[in-house]
Amino acid sequence: MSSSDSARRTVIVGAGMAGVQTAVSLREQGWGGAITLLGEEPHAPYDRPPLSKGVTTAAFDVDFAGLDVDLQLGRQATALSPARRTVTAADGEAIPYDHLVIATGAQPVTLPGAETAHALRTLDDAVALRPVLEAKHDIVIVGAGWIGAEFATAARQAGCAVTVVEAADRPLAGALPAEIGERMRGWYAEAGVDLRTGTTVAAVEPGAVVLADGTRLPAGAVVVGVGARPATGWLAGSGVALDPGDRSVLADDRLRTSVPRVYAVGDCASFPSARYGARLLIHHWDNALQGPRTAAVNLLGGDEPYDPVPYFWSEQFGRFVQYAGHLSPADTVLWRGDPDGPSWSVCWLRDGALTALLAVGRPRDLAQGRKLIERGARLDPALAADPAVPLRAAAR
Structure with missing residues (x-):
């Protein structure tokens, strides 16, 4: 890298997993210039998944000083000026950049009229909820998605009485088809959780949640887990193209935005x-x-497409749930194992090729299935439906 390159600065806005990993990757890939990492929270960067998976915290094991990363905490970005190549912080300072990476994550969707309700997104949220669990309060959780199920699990383990309220007619309605979500309904009952679907919250009052049908639920605490939206409001007027629906940054397949020298992750x-x-x-x-x-590769002049096989995992009600791929309603559904049993999987096929897989207590299926999806492998349906046959052996 030339001396002029070493004088340049990459600014990363957001000190969550994506922002921290961008800083680390830039150094690993050979970026010799300055790196400034702006974190809105005052806390050292930490891993978010454990916040719902047991309401614990885990700081990143990253030596920012050793990597020569200028970590600035408690610095919220409020505006972006591509013409000036500056990011404006909440205190009014204009921070110059040569390259910019947007990594501001997502904000939890709030419940109107429920200012006293808890979200579960930040370290402060987790800290506020710990005494709730320790006191074994009656808890009402709004939303039966992944976050709601994980927190319900933690709350039951702590000895709390838990009610989950879901506007849809089943758990995980926004993530999985009805035939899958309905199989998970029984998990709540087994764990002693009162799951109420097809109903909405009309009001949150001191000590109670009032449902749309007039039912009053005792609530020492209310936790809202009804989704999250990209935190992109600070980009208004910047010229960075946003999706008109979900307000996400419209990155291309190299993770470049519509503005030169600006990436989003x-x-x-x-x-x-x-x-x-x-x-x-x-x-x-x-x-x-x-x-x-x-x-990082592309910021440094590379030309690498980004097209991963999506993956996530969840622990809920004593079950280890993993998902890989991206399904569509037109895909063919193929079951592996008894969905009423402790372990089973579901495969989705498109023109015979595996496109997505959900594994409950079958991590080997997930590991093999993820590789098959990456290869675009076609499966023999009869072999794939036999849970005794390794999934990779069903590939044609």
Whole structure:
């Protein structure tokens, strides 16, 4: 790298997994210039998944000083000026950049009129919920998605009485087909969780949640887990193209934005997938881990496409659930094992090729299936449906 290159600065906005991994990847890939990493929270960067998977915290094991990364905590970005190549912080300082990486993640969707309800996104959220669990309060969780199920699991393990309220008619309605989500309904009952589907919250009052049908649920605490939206409001007027629906940064397949020298990674960015023929917005840990490497390579002059097989995992009600790929309603569903038993998998096939897989207590299926999806492998349906046959042996 030339001396002029070493004088340049990459600014990364967001100090979550995606932002931290971008800084690490830039150094690993040979970036010799300055790196400034802006974190909105005052805490040292930490891993978010454990916040719901047991309400624990885990700081990243990264030597920022050793990597010569200027980590600035408590610095919220409020505006971007591509013409000046500056990011404006909340205190008014304009921070210059030569390259910029947007990694501001996502913000939890709030419940109108529920200002006292807890979210579960930040370290402060987790800290606020610990005494709730220790006091064994009656807890009402709004949302039966992945976050809601994981926190319900932690709350039951802590000895709390738990009610989960879901507007849809089943758990995970926004993530999985009805025939899958309905199989998970019984998990709540087994764990002693009162699951109420097809109903909405009308009001949150001191000590109670009032449902749309007038039912009053005792609530020492209310936790809202109804999804998250990309944290991109600070980009208004910058020229960075956003999706008009979900407000994600519209990155291309190299994770470049519509503005030169500006990249986007993690929960705040969507990208086109040639593998699935769709634009994907992935709010999962693995995407925040993989994307930064590709962004770093391309920022340094490479030409590497980003088209991963999406992956995530969840622990809920004593079950280890993993998912890889991206399904569509037109895909053929193939079951492996008894869905009423302790371990089973579901495969989705498109024109005979494996496109997605959900594994409950079958990590080997997931590991093999993920590789088959990456290869675009076609499966023999009869062999794939036999849970005694290794999934890789079903590949044609």
